[in-house]
Amino acid sequence: MSGTAPERFSVNQITVKQLSIPELVSACAESGVRNVGLWRDPVRSYGVEAAARLCRDFGLTVTTLCRGGFLTAIDPAERVRALSDNRRAVDEAATLGTDTLVLVSGGLPAGSRDLRGARERVADALAELAPYAAxxxxxxxxxxxxxxxxxxxCVVSTLAQALDLAERFPAGQVGVTIDTYHIWWDDTAPGQIARAGAGGRIHAFQLADWxxxxxxxxxxxxGRLxxxxxxxREWKGYVEAAGYTGPIEVELFNDALWARDGREVLAETVARFVEHVV
Amino acid sequence: MSGTAPERFSVNQITVKQLSIPELVSACAESGVRNVGLWRDPVRSYGVEAAARLCRDFGLTVTTLCRGGFLTAIDPAERVRALSDNRRAVDEAATLGTDTLVLVSGGLPAGSRDLRGARERVADALAELAPYAAxxxxxxxxxxxxxxxxxxxCVVSTLAQALDLAERFPAGQVGVTIDTYHIWWDDTAPGQIARAGAGGRIHAFQLADWxxxxxxxxxxxxGRLxxxxxxxREWKGYVEAAGYTGPIEVELFNDALWARDGREVLAETVARFVEHVV
Structure with a gap:
């Protein structure tokens, strides 16, 4: 079996995490998939340089690296560790040849009830990381x-909150990841997508169903698409109306999919993308 | 054991659903609780008139009846049934002597992906029910x-959405229920509480922890408070700054609490209210 996935389709590695990196790359070739979003843990286990080389050899574009973040610690030592780990994540992204590191901000530290304070600590961390990444x-x-x-x-719960943080920095340094799973319920999200697009801050677009x-x-x-x-299609429409023309990643955390054959899941994911997105 | 719960404390019946209505009423007397929020199913099983009489006899104020709603059906017959059931809920609230019927709007009908349409059907239903209730x-x-x-x-996910719907009607007819469990993550909620208070639309205030x-x-x-x-205290502060001085219900859906002795849970809930709210 071989296929040609739509040009903008990207498979996020977590969707088929049962596949090793060589298996993933060859499954992509088989399904005609030209883009992948990678995760740090499997990439580091395999070797960052080796993974980068493999992707290059197969003509695969790395659309994102998932993920840095977890930047809400109050404890100074923990904070230093988090920043250092995020600098490593930036280095890994650069080695993989992707221009986009996805950040999940982190939750409340144990015992804390201060969401606002946690969000401010995310901003402080971005101020340290963004220039390094740029x-x-x-x-x-x-x-x-x-x-x-x-x-x-993740103390950042809405696109508006994410943009409030991102807009403190140049658009080339900090933008947002838009994932349908996280924002589909929000009637203000279409307006915020327009805001993100106008500012050149849609740095990644991901799909999963609810x-x-x-x-x-x-x-x-x-859920599968x-x-x-x-x-x-409605959400793809909003993102495209905002000027985004980049890759569209399918990122599914799904126990039932992980229990199946990864190549079959990838082929099915491409087919569903054609049916429900293109 | 007997106690005096704070005057504004109200126990929502679901918190101690293992208690029958006579047990609930006598547990309230024992803990000095003067307010209860009731649920339709147990009230109807016991008898609405009989429940009303029992509450009156024990000097208990019924702060809310939970709940009407589920108003998003597309199917005409289902829609007629829902409206009719909600009129019954209004009648029951009136019999119980409470001025407040809590409404949970309902989710997406099977197969539908149209959140906006579902929210509009809630508005249509409110237009039929609000005058009847008034x-x-x-x-x-x-x-x-x-x-x-x-x-x-519930296709109504934020206080802003709820107020957008409520404000199409007179404040004496349609307002909102503010429950910390549902809105605590939302940085726009404090502003929306102010909006609700300014419009005289805070009709109920409920607490549960996340x-x-x-x-x-x-x-x-x-979670227990x-x-x-x-x-x-932060959320109570917002609600009070918005002018609300009414009862404060504790409404916990919690399997672990339901497995315990209901009188003990009520006494503990009062004690935690004193510790974390007053």
């Missing part, structure tokens, strides 16, 4: 996560 | 639910 031609793409993650994963019931922990129940409540 | 001295209190419920339970990890289905993991990420 010197390496890497843009930071702050991702608002669904409000159900506000306490334990299906219920949510699993315990609410992490690994993202077409299985849920989100009109993918 | 004639019976009952106010409709539209409750925004956390965005994680947008698909399957704890993680969320359980499967995300319904029954609401003080156990989670929400600063209760």
């Amino acid at each position: 010197e390496r031609s890497v843009r930071l793409a702050l991702e608002p996560l669904h409000p159900m993650y506000a306490a334990d994963r 299906t219920t019931p949510l699993p315990a922990g609410v992490l690994n129940g993202r 077409g299985d849920g409540a989100i009109d993918m | 004639e019976r001295s009952v106010r409709l209190a539209l409750e925004p639910l956390h965005p994680m419920y947008a698909a399957d339970r 704890t993680t990890p969320l359980p499967a289905g995300v319904l029954n993991g609401r 003080g156990d989670g990420a929400i600063d209760m």
Whole structure:
């Protein structure tokens, strides 16, 4: 079996995390996929240089590296560690040849109830990281996560909040990641997408569908395109009306998909992208 | 054991749903609780008139009836049934002597991806129900639910959306329910509370804390006051600054609490209210 995926389609590695990096690259070749979003852990296990070389050899563009962030610590030592780890993430992105590092801001530190303070610490960290990243031609793409993650994963819950933070910096340094799974419920999001586009800050666009019931922990129940409540073409329309013409990543955290054959999941993901997005 | 709960404290019946209505009423007397928010199902099983009489006899004020709503159906027959059921809910509220019927709008109909359309159908239903309720001295209190419920339970996800709907009607007819669990993550909520207060539309105020990890289905993991990420005094401050001086209900959907002795849970809930809210 071989295919030709749409040119803008990108598979985020987490969608088929059961595949090793060589398997992923060859599955992409088989399905005609030209773009991948990579994750730090598997890339580092395989070797950053080696992964970069493999992608180049197969003509694969690395659309994003997921992910840096977790920048909300109060403890000074923890904070230093987080910044240092994020500089490494920038270096890895540069080595992989992607211009976009996705950032998930982090949740509330243990015992804290101060969302506003946590968001300010994200801003402080961006001020340290953005110039470092810019010197390496890497843009930071702050991702608002669904409000159900506000306490334990990401204090930046809306596109408006993400843009409020990003706009403190030059657009070439800090922008946003727009993921349908996180913002589909928000009636102000279309306006915020226009704001992001006008400012040149749409640095990544990702798709996942919203299906219920949510699993315990609410992490690994993202729906396949077409299985849920989100009109993918509507959101693609907003992003394109805002001037975005870049890659579109499909990023599914889904236990049921991970239990299946990864090549089959990739081929199906391409087919669903054609059916529900293009 | 007996106590005197703070005057504005109200226990929402769901918090101690293991108690029958006579047990609830006598537990309230024992803990010095003067206000209850009731739920339709147990009230109807016991008998609406009988429940009303029991509350009156014990000097208990019924602060809200939970809940009407589920007004998003497209199917005409289903829609007629929903409206009819909501008229019954209004009648029950009037019989119980509460002026406030909490409304949960309902999710997307099966197969639909049209959030905007669903929200408009809520508005259409309010137009039919609000005058009916007003004639019976009952106010409709539209409750925004956390965005994680947008698909399957409530297409009204933010206080701003709830107010956009409510403000199409007189304030004495349609207002909002403010519940910390649903809005705590939203940095625009304090401003929306001010808007609601200025318009005389804060019809109910409820508390629950946000704890993680969320359980499967995300319904029954609401935290006891003080156990989670929400600063209760901060939110009480916003609501009071907006002019609200009414009852404060504690409404916990929590499997662990339901497995315990209901009288003990009520006494503990009062104690935590004193510790974290007053």
